[in-house]
Amino acid sequence: MTAPIAPPVTIRTGTVPEGKVSDFLTGRHLRDTPEEYVRQNLEKALVRQYKYDPRDCEPEFPIKVGSSRKRVDVVVFKPGAAHTQENAYVLVETKRAGVSPASRTEGIGQLRSYLAACLNATYGLWTNGDEQYCFAKRASGDGQFVFEEIIDIPAFGQTEEDAQRPQRKDLKPATADNLLFAFRRCHNYIAGTEGKQKPEAFWELLKIIFCKIEDERSRRLDFYVTATERANATSAVSAKTRIQQVFTEKVLAKYGAIFPASDATIDLKPTVIAFVVSQLQGYSLLASPVDVKGVAYEEIVGSNLRGDRGEFFTPRNACRMAVTMLNPQPGEKLIDPSCGTGGFLITAMNHALAHIEQQERAQWATPSRGSDEERLELYRARNEYLSQMVHGLDLNPGLVRAAKMNMVMNNDGSGGLWQVNSLANPRTWTEEARRRVVLGSFDAVVANPPFGANIVIDDDEVLEQYDLAAIWDRRPDGRWEMRVDKNGHRVLQKNQPPEILFIERCVQLLQPGSGRFALVIPNGILNNPALGYVRSWLMANVQILAVVDMARELFQPKNDTQTSMVLARRLSDEERVAAAAGTLEYPIFMAVTERIGQDKRGNVLYRRTETGEDVLVTREETLAEIDPATGEEVLRTVTVQERQIDDELPDAATAYRRWLGEQK
Structure with a gap:
């Protein structure tokens, strides 16, 4: 069943001529x-x-x-x-x-x-x-x-x-791209002044960002530098000593797993540390909007840690569309088995956290400003969710480390991330990962598996776990059948691309009958006749909820692969029997998005009227601010007018939620 995509609901307050x-x-x-x-x-x-x-x-x-x-x-x-x-x-x-x-x-x-x-x-x-x-x-x-x-x-x-x-009351949440500018200034200054390679500069900058975040969480603020310390090399030594103490006492004590003993020193000159601190000390990173932090962080991550194994970070608009459609709830276990730097996982995590905050604040006497007891209960509920429900895996240790840091900057949840080969047999994983990540136990999976690179999985011990690693034959009636030997064992292919195996692993992670995933899948898997067995296996094991074809420009200019976002629910054993018998019928939401807010070079595109003028929209935005009187975070609603990005992904999510509500 195909549901038409409704036009976006906007408040047209005017237009902006092209080029203005x-x-x-x-x-x-x-x-x-x-x-x-x-x-x-x-x-x-x-x-x-x-x-x-x-x-x-x-x-x-x-x-x-x-x-x-x-x-x-x-x-x-x-x-x-x-x-x-x-x-x-x-x-x-x-x-x-x-x-x-x-x-x-x-x-x-x-x-x-x-x-x-x-x-x-x-x-x-x-x-x-x-x-x-x-x-x-x-x-x-x-x-x-x-x-x-x-x-x-x-x-x-x-x-x-x-x-x-x-002081705490003076800290300012970042807005627009100003935090991005600050991060870029710091990164470029470290690379240019210290003579470090960009990745080395990146890791040292992240140490200081960690100091800033943990300092905000403490009673006494020590993350500052005076004008004299920034201007004078001798005085800057005092600044380095102070920030190193913050790193040792507030960061290493809490995040020893992220920073090994060999990495316990901020390896920067005193003058460089003084400069970086001066650029960040006035912000409240904890109170800054998630998107503002995400754009700033992913800018420096993307320029330093893009891997050569098909690791292309999921654009934020695709993450938001998928999460809106999947709608993960606070009581649901969540995992991204190819988490990269954590962008997809953080989007889903914060969606659930928003539900928690809304529920808690609704019970407060003053929803925008709670008492100490009310705030403590909100903190407890958030911490319980983050510590028990959020999980992520990735093979690349650098990306896992960056993801942990990203999650700390975005409400935390870093304790549920592990560096393991998600496709390998779980018995090869670390003890804690084996204990926490159990196949068949998750309510929601979000993933953008590695694809688009010339990489294959050829280890028999990995391949033998998957039906989709077997050779499949097409019968005369058009149905696909897995090839087995005379002993009834699957006959394995010599190798298989990881994106195909990840589909099956994501299904294995889900609870039968209720667990659901949102998965970025290359269109070749969905329409290549030779890969019909993958689609046949999917239809036998999951209920396809939605398929959204995303424009080719989504991953450009880094990758030219055209993809779709696929949502599905794992079938129960009884439903699998019905699917095998061909008696399981259901509607599927399908949509094609032709515009995703950017061109093939990555330049932002804005929605225009029939006469070629930019469309302006007005929306309300909730900002977290620091109350000057108490130093506590409070919420304020502001009206924002801006050009509308020409992106149909939010429209697809809205249409899907409406369609889903119409189903019996």
Whole structure:
């Protein structure tokens, strides 16, 4: 049965002409340029992270510099004051990536000249996304000014001192791509300054990110660096000593399995550690949205750990579609047997956690802000789910380590990940993996098995576990039959691609009768006549719930394989008998998605009207924030207007959930 895909439900608040973007502060249409991309992210940060009133901010503000007129990219004015040059408080200059801060016309010298021309302006920020510099303007005593580099500009109502060493109440959840910029700055600085290879720089950066996360979980914040420590190599030694102590006492003590004894030191120069800490100390990584952290983390993971065994990370929109359709619940055991860096597993895990949080908050006297006892119960429920229900396996030890770190940054659950060969006999796995991962015990499986590479499984001890590793013959009536020898034993093929064996392993993991999977499967398996036996085996062992054909561009430009997302439920023994007899009938949801939000080069594509203008949508977004009075996390709902990505995967998930509700 095929269900049509309903058009997306959107609130059309306007359109944006092709090649334009809608300014975050003013709504004006501006040219869509690399520099504008940086500025729009900074505007969002000024309002959402630094908490400045958008009415006190103005882009492209004209000022007089000597006898000429210049335009400052963004000016923050004193609260409620008229927008005049005399009332300018913070000046921001944004440049496209690649512009040097030392540039005579576009570098930090330009920002300093603007600050000097605005007598009452106190702070300045210059960034090209990959680099960022903050300054405070000081009177020198002779009627002139000096510009002192500082860690960060103050947020609204914040003192400069607090901005340089933030307290818990000052930590800011990241927005838009600003965390991505920060991670990229740190990674590039480590690689460029230390002379390390990119993967080496990546692992050292992750140690510091771990320090940041665990420091946020502790009562006393030690993850900070002063302006003096960042500017002076001798003083930076104190910063390295402090951060190394955080790593030893707060990270190694808790995550010894991730960091072996040989990796117990942050192998970076004091000045490098001071720089990295300065870029991250003002954020609250724990309170930052999952997608913001995911995009930032996967950016640096993807540039360092993409393997050569067909490991292509599942795009986030495909993960979200599959998880929405699968709808994993808090009481269900979840596993990804080819978890990679954990993106698919984290999406499913957070879907279930959202149910837990919604259920718990619904019982609170004030849903947006619970008492200590209520928060403790929410923490207990989340921790119970993460420690008992979330599991992941992968053959690549580097990816497993990266996945553990990714999960720690996204609510944790890292204790259920193991480095094992998922296709091997479970008796070869580690003792804890054997104990926790039992075939036939899982309610939900999400997986994007390795594919698209010239790799095969040819170990007989592995192959003998699988029906799909056997030779299958097609009978005259068109049905497929597994070949057996005279003793009734399966006759094995010499080798088999891992993606075929993973299909059977995923079914083996599921509880008979109720367990279900969401699995990325290459279309060749679904339509190649020679692989008809795979489809025959599937129909004999699972109920196919849905097949969503995903556009070829989904994995491009890294991989050109066209895939489908297949959802299925493992049949009970009684149902398998009915399937074998040909009496098991049921409808199947099928959809074809032609647009997945990007082109073959990976460039984002936006939905357009019939006249070629971008479609704008308005949606409500729940943000976690730090209450300045208590230092606790609270929720706030904001209205966000943005261009709609031309992606039909969410539409397919919505149509499937609607179709599923219509079934008896």
